[in-house]
Amino acid sequence: MLLKIENLHVSVEGTPILKGIDLELEAGRVDAIMGPNGSGKSTLAHVLAGRDNYEVTEGRILLGDEDLLAMSPEERAQAGVFLAFQYPVEIPGVSNVYFLKAAVNAMRKARGEEELDAMEFMKLTREKAKLVNLDESLTKRAVNQGFSGGEKKRNEIFQMAVLEPKLAILDETDSGLDIDAMRTVSDGVNALRSEERGMLVITHYQRLLRYIVPDRVHVLVDGRIVKSGDGSLAEWLEDTGYAELGSASV
Amino acid sequence: MTQAAQTLMDRVPEAPAPRGPGWLADLRGRAATALRETGFPHKKIEAWRFTPVDPVVRVPFAGPPAEPPAGWEAIAEGELTGGELPTIFLVNGRPAGQAASPMPGVEVTSLAEALDKDVEALRAHLGQHAPSAYFSALNAALFDDGLFVRVRQGQALETPLHIVHVTAPGAAPVAAYPRIVVAAEPGSELRLVESYVGEEGGQKHLTSPVTEIGLERGAVVDHLRVVRGAQTGYHVANLSVSQDQSSSYSSRSVVLGGALTRIDLDVVMKGEGASCTLDGIYHVDGKDHVDHHTFIDHAEPRCSSQETYRGLLSGRGHAVFDGTIAVRKHAQQSSAHQENRNLLLSDDATIHTKPHLQIDADDVSCSHGATIGSLDDSALFYLRARGVGREHAEAMLTYAFVKEVVDRIPHAASRQRIGRALLSRLPHGEAAAELE
Numbered sequence: 219m220l221l222k223i224e225n226l227h228v229s230v231e232g233t234p235i236l237k238g239i240d241l242e243l244e245a246g247r248v249d250a251i252m253g254p255n256g257s258g259k260s261t262l263a264h265v266l267a268g269r270d271n272y273e274v275t276e277g278r279i280l281l282g283d284e285d286l287l288a289m290s291p292e293e294r295a296q297a298g299v300f301l302a303f304q305y306p307v308e309i310p311g312v313s314n315v316y317f318l319k320a321a322v323n324a325m326r327k328a329r330g331e332e333e334l335d336a337m338e339f340m341k342l343t344r345e346k347a348k349l350v351n352l353d354e355s356l357t358k359r360a361v362n363q364g365f366s367g368g369e370k371k372r373n374e375i376f377q378m379a380v381l382e383p384k385l386a387i388l389d390e391t392d393s394g395l396d397i398d399a400m401r402t403v404s405d406g407v408n409a410l411r412s413e414e415r416g417m418l419v420i421t422h423y424q425r426l427l428r429y430i431v432p433d434r435v436h437v438l439v440d441g442r443i444v445k446s447g448d449g450s451l452a453e454w455l456e457d458t459g460y461a462e463l464g465s466a467s468v
Numbered sequence: 469m470t471q472a473a474q475t476l477m478d479r480v481p482e483a484p485a486p487r488g489p490g491w492l493a494d495l496r497g498r499a500a501t502a503l504r505e506t507g508f509p510h511k512k513i514e515a516w517r518f519t520p521v522d523p524v525v526r527v528p529f530a531g532p533p534a535e536p537p538a539g540w541e542a543i544a545e546g547e548l549t550g551g552e553l554p555t556i557f558l559v560n561g562r563p564a565g566q567a568a569s570p571m572p573g574v575e576v577t578s579l580a581e582a583l584d585k586d587v588e589a590l591r592a593h594l595g596q597h598a599p600s601a602y603f604s605a606l607n608a609a610l611f612d613d614g615l616f617v618r619v620r621q622g623q624a625l626e627t628p629l630h631i632v633h634v635t636a637p638g639a640a641p642v643a644a645y646p647r648i649v650v651a652a653e654p655g656s657e658l659r660l661v662e663s664y665v666g667e668e669g670g671q672k673h674l675t676s677p678v679t680e681i682g683l684e685r686g687a688v689v690d691h692l693r694v695v696r697g698a699q700t701g702y703h704v705a706n707l708s709v710s711q712d713q714s715s716s717y718s719s720r721s722v723v724l725g726g727a728l729t730r731i732d733l734d735v736v737m738k739g740e741g742a743s744c745t746l747d748g749i750y751h752v753d754g755k756d757h758v759d760h761h762t763f764i765d766h767a768e769p770r771c772s773s774q775e776t777y778r779g780l781l782s783g784r785g786h787a788v789f790d791g792t793i794a795v796r797k798h799a800q801q802s803s804a805h806q807e808n809r810n811l812l813l814s815d816d817a818t819i820h821t822k823p824h825l826q827i828d829a830d831d832v833s834c835s836h837g838a839t840i841g842s843l844d845d846s847a848l849f850y851l852r853a854r855g856v857g858r859e860h861a862e863a864m865l866t867y868a869f870v871k872e873v874v875d876r877i878p879h880a881a882s883r884q885r886i887g888r889a890l891l892s893r894l895p896h897g898e899a900a901a902e903l904e
């Protein structure tokens with residue numbers, strides 16, 4: 219099993235947000251997590267990536283057979299975890315290429331591989347930028363600074379393409395995208411689907427799942443997974459709405 | 469009979485030796501008298517509230533020995549500018565060797581020589597721009613040499629003029645009082661790269677320079693001024709700039725630590741349409757104290773000023789930023805923007821920041837702001853979530869905080885060396901070396 223979440227309880231500043239999550243993801247699979255605003259989707263994503271100030275009060279998470287919660291954010295990334303942020307952070311003064319080269323080489327070093335030189339790295343980024351139609355001039359600018367909403371999301375998927383994670387968590391990668399941009403981003407994501415890679419696609423709306431077709435859909439309401447099913451669950455949700463499920467789960 | 473000096477004040481003569489022309493003797497005499505009357509500043513004087521000068525003025529620093537002490541060249545190697553540029557050295561305030569013009573279009577002479585040969589041009593500026601109080605008065609009373617830089621009308625210098633000040637105490641505490649006078653004649657262009665370095669670890673030393681820069685109509689001066697502080701070094705400086713119509717002055721001040729480094733930078737735009745840019749970068753660590761007081765005077769209409777100071781504070785370092793911008797009543801259509809941002813890297817470091825606008829005109833565009841913060845948690849997490857180690861990520865974000873200002877330093881070799889020196893002072897900075 220690539221990822222195994224068992225009875226995960228998470229609080230923020232003493233308030234329980236996640237109230238017992240169980241989830242398994244195999245390599246090669248793409249699962250969607252859907253849920254209304256405030257249900258805890260980003261909390262789950264951040265806890266997987268290792269953000270502090272979330273308190274895990276119960277449960278455990280395994281990446282392969284490793285205890286994910288015992289690892290620092292950089293160790294998780296080096297072990298193959300990638301989070302595409304719902305709100306990518308602007309970092310003035312640090313250029314995208316510099317940052318990404320540092321990231322790539324930190325990972326290679328952790329895996330005992332040779333660091334890439336400037337030429338090799340340029341070749342790699344050029345190729346991957348094409349994949350998501352990212353304007354190459356953006357790679358030279360400061361990380362996300364002055365990027366439009368769509369450019370930020372594309373930049374996330376671009377980074378994912380460069381870093382080639384084992385487990386990718388996409389947190390509302392569709393929000394703020396028009397249809398064209400969503401198609402481009404989805405094509406990029408689909409191109410990265412592989413037998414070695416698992417993905418958790420977090421979204422509020424069903425529309426993204428028309429482009430990135432999931433193997434399973436989990437519905438998160440008020441910190442609990444209240445329903446899981448195949449892709450058709452997303453369509454059912456679109457018609458019925460979360461309210462129905464929310465009340466059903468109480 | 470003279471008694472041995474007990475404090476710095478004992479070095480201030482009641483009547484300075486009558487050297488040089490009468491006007492200069494008068495200037496020195498007035499300065500000495502004023503200083504003896506007021507004494508050195510103390511904490512009850514607002515502008516010196518956070519600047520602990522006691523440890524400085526308690527030391528009876530002697531004036532420089534007649535000859536540069538052996539080993540000054542080794543100290544000079546610690547300076548952070550220049551690279552390939554021809555260099556003029558001042559050791560303990562005096563030109564070492566001859567201060568001949570290193571390039572055409574500019575005359576660079578020692579003050580002693582200028583008093584001999586070019587006294588009228590010198591007199592138009594010497595003592596005309598700088599205040600005569602406290603440490604500037606000390607300099608006026610005690611300087612015995614310095615440089616006079618004169619760029620003739622319409623001359624535009626391609627290569628920066630590189631000046632390195634070395635304070636080398638030798639066997640006893642020493643004070644240097646360089647006086648630098650720059651005359652940028654109408655339409656001239658000068659790039660000045662100036663660097664201060666003192667011995668680290670030996671005797672205490674005080675460098676108390678006064679720099680007077682006069683820009684005539686349409687002149688352009690770009691001035692990089694780097695102080696590499698020492699644990700045993702005090703640097704208390706005044707820099708006074710006077711701008712005529714349509715002239716443009718850029719100051720880029722870089723201060724890397726020092727037991728006490730204080731720089732007063734006063735710019736008066738006394739001609740219409742003048743503009744100035746004041747950039748500053750400072751880093752304190754250990755028990756460093758770094759202090760900037762700036763004053764920008766919009767005396768005439770349609771002038772603009774842009775001030776950006778960024779500070780990095782680690783260890784138990786202490787920094788002060790006190791910046792005032794005055795826009796006078798008839799200085800309409802002025803534009804003045806001031807910003808001081810500070811990054812606290814340790815719980816024990818302190819910053820006092822006091823941005824201040826004093827606006828008497830009504831048709832103006834002005835802004836000011838100061839921030840004190842620590843590293844941005846979400847940025848740090850973003851970098852780490854991509855696999856960059858914590859220490860490397862912290863170094864990246866720390867350097868990024870000042871990078872924008874470093875990048876504006878026009879002289880490439882100096883910019884690179886300053887960037888590297890900054891990084892080498894930061895915790896784990898070597899990891900972020902490629903950022904520079």
Ligand SMILES: Nc1ncnc2c1ncn2[C@@H]1O[C@H](COP(=O)(O)OP(=O)(O)O)[C@@H](O)[C@H]1O
Pocket residue numbers: 230231235253254255256257258259260261262271
């Ligand atoms: N850092 C935080 N501090 C305080 N409350 C938080 C924090 N992060 C999330 N929350 C709260 O946790 C709940 C779930 O938020 P989130 O995980 O962002 O939901 P979603 O991504 O599903 O919209 C919300 O009520 C939100 O206000």
Ligand SMILES: [Mg+2]
Pocket residue numbers: 259260261304389390
């Ligand atoms: Mg969210």
